Amino acid sequence: MEKLVDIFLNFPSSPTLSDSELYKQATSLLNTLNKTPATQLASNVNGTDLLTVLNPAVNSLVYLYVLVARMDLGGRNALDATWNNVVLFLETFDPRQVRHAHDIFRRLFEAFYAHAVDTQKPLLAIRPVKKALVRYNPTRFSFMHTSFIRLCLLTKCYRDGAAVLDIDLVEFPYVKSKPGEPENPVGGRKEVTYQDVLCYFLYGGMIYMGLKEWRRAADFLTYIVACPGNACSAMQVEAYKKYILVGLLLDGKPLPMPKVTSAAAVRAYKALTKPYEAFALAFKSGNTDLFRQEAALLSDVFRQDGNTGLAVQCMDVFRRMQIIALRDTYVTLSVEEISKKDLEVVGRGGDVGGKEETEGVVLGMIERDEIRASLSHSGPDLKTSETTVHFHNNPLSELRNLRALESQISRTISLTKQVKAMDRKLGLSKEYIQYINRLAKTAGGSSLLSMGAGDPDAMDFDYGGGTGWADDEPEETIMQDFDDEI
């Protein structure tokens, strides 16, 4: 046993090993570890706890095996006992080592997650899971993503969730199985399924909704609404419902369905989201009575779908949108006239929709910079005074615009890098080479060569290079081959 401990402690031989050397060492260690019975790993050595001897940041791999061994033997109780060790491990492990024992790590993670949820203390799990996720590789989608976002939703820790969601995903684990192979081969399983991905986007959208970041929420919902495939998932339909409502909250009209939405999904949306479409239509019409009717009619639907919160916010926004629209018609308007227009839809009772309440709403909008306007009272006496809204039409300060532009430029540059990387990946993929070959055959000869040598800029997606990414066409033609296989 001591010999084993020595081996354990000697791995890795130095903290600055190259990847290949680490791989060599890790493979031999894993050989040893896999041969060692769990009871031995879980037992104490010379009266001392193995976990206290090992450092989770340095001896991550062994630490992981020991934790899992205890968990396997002791079940839930063991997890309770080693909770702090697991937390410590998750927060400090060395991802380079752990990657070699991916499956074991996943077992530990999932047990930990389940335990946290089952024992009603998900809040405690947030921090370690977040750290583990960020350490592991936040830009590559993993089984941890969906679990973590679910935890955040459960505990309403929207900020923590958003911190992870803000990191762009640039990679997904490759799970494509060959045709004919069973979906889940016996013994092993795919790291993630499409359900995980959809869940992640849906929950992500919901977290942004919780934070009222409608733009990001809409983006996430777009990902799921337009997710490629030959069928439509229930999650997509739920997402599309929210997508409509979020669109209303974002700029007062339903967002258009993304152009690349799969046909099956479009069919399902059309069939299953009629009430929402009607709601959006009423919202857009600007007709208070119609909207109120529709809202009352659909309150049950919203309750069933769990979208009541969003719908109520839509009703709230309706009035604000209408007030914003007044800006285009009037220079000045008395608050009384605004309140007379009867724009209140939520119907909370009390003074809602009255003169003073309307003034409060307008004031709030001015404070939040939703409209550029000022309020003035005609007299000092509050009872007789008439409040007038004066809409300004001087635009927002230039500085703000410029600053926004600048950050946009830097974002676009980083995005362009991603696009280039993606382009390279696609260019090297088997499908693309087959496609080029096929082209070469049909064109009768040397187009493969000419593609490679003739026009070096052809594949260079520089920003401003004129390739309109905002349009449909360029990548669509390249992707044709892929789309065919979907």
Added chain:
Amino acid sequence: MASTTGPVQAFFGHRKSEGSLVVSDPPKFDLESYISNYTGRTQVERLLHIGLHSPPLCVEALKLAIKALRQTSDVPRYKLTVENIRKIAPDDPDAAMDDEWVEKTSRRVASNTEKIEADLKSYKHNLIKESIRMGHEDLGNHFYASGDLVNAFKSYSRMRDFCTAPKHILDMSLQIIRVCIEQGNYMSVQSHISKIRNLSRTSEEEEALKPKLCVAMGLTQLASGAFRDAAKSFLECPPTLGASYNDVISSNDVAIYGGLCALASMERGQLKKEVLDNNDFRNFLELEPQMRKAISYFHTAKYSNCLQILEEYKNDYHLDIHLQKHVNRLYEMIRSKGIVQYFIPFSCVTLSSMAEAFATSEKTLEKELVGMIGKGILDARIDTKNRFVAQLLTAKEADLRTAVHRDTLAMAQNYERTTRMRLMRMNIIRAGLEVRGPKGGPNLPPGVTGQGSQGWVGHTGRTQGFMERFHMG
């Protein structure tokens, strides 16, 4: 007159409740001289139209209609007219159905139909194209005269296969146009106009045809609400029209239709150039001096005078069969165009002076302005506190600069979003994570309906039940 007031009121009250228009004030024209402008079936049509829409003139109009109808062989129409007059003025001598005439005429019509059809059959037997064509034409004329427009249209259409000369096609098309205008079937009017236009013909024929074609086209465009095109067609109409097309339209009508459409659709400069200075159209306008006046008032920016004249003649136009449906829209367009034109030289105007210029109260004007701004016709904003309307200054340099910034930003953001979505999509496809339906099963999601009631409390209180819902499969 006094004795007929009761039934008249009852009749028109009933019509009003049915949603049809009733012009209760007397129009400016004199019925007899107005109707003497027309010949043929349109005369009767117009009389009937007036009879059904104008209480002051109804009896007179219907009586005239009956008088005219007795000269023809249109029995169904005669019956209809008599029925109507019976409701309005039961004591009138014309209110009694002349059964003898009805029977005699119906018999004559029936025997004529038989005779012409028999003739046609023998022509067909002999296979002489020209005779067959004429046979069809006779039949068509007969049906037209006896009020059977559907069959008239059919007969005229059958002439088509037997036309041997361009002239024949021309005749046929003109007949069909006449029938179709009366039926309100403007689609085929249009197709036959283009058919005629495609025919080769001499300049003389061209000259003779042009007025009719212009007018027919104008009516078609008017009916479809394309006022700008209608105005153009009517304005192009040469004065040689005269009384040649009186079985459809009179020269006075051309002046009115053309004038109103032009007012509703043209800028002031265009009005001057294309209407007032148009020598051909001047001939028409002289027939309707008030229309000329209205147009020149509009041109000289005296909008209230112009609108006043139009208002005075509104009843006349409501009693016109072709114009009735469009009068309100035309007036509305003329009015809002007047407001826009009035506003051009100002950067801000007080509501009161504007109301004065358009002869309305400030309140109605404000409502109108709000509507126009909402529709985007008027680029202005209202200051309700100081009671004036301010032009929206869109051409300021500072605005342009920020507008460019804003647009750039929006475009860049759009680019970013689209690209991200595409990248995500490609990544998903590369990883093989597309949504896949159960093999062989329907592609619709399972249990989307009827499964949603598990513990959803608003936006904030979602529970485990919901979470689990998505972990199926």
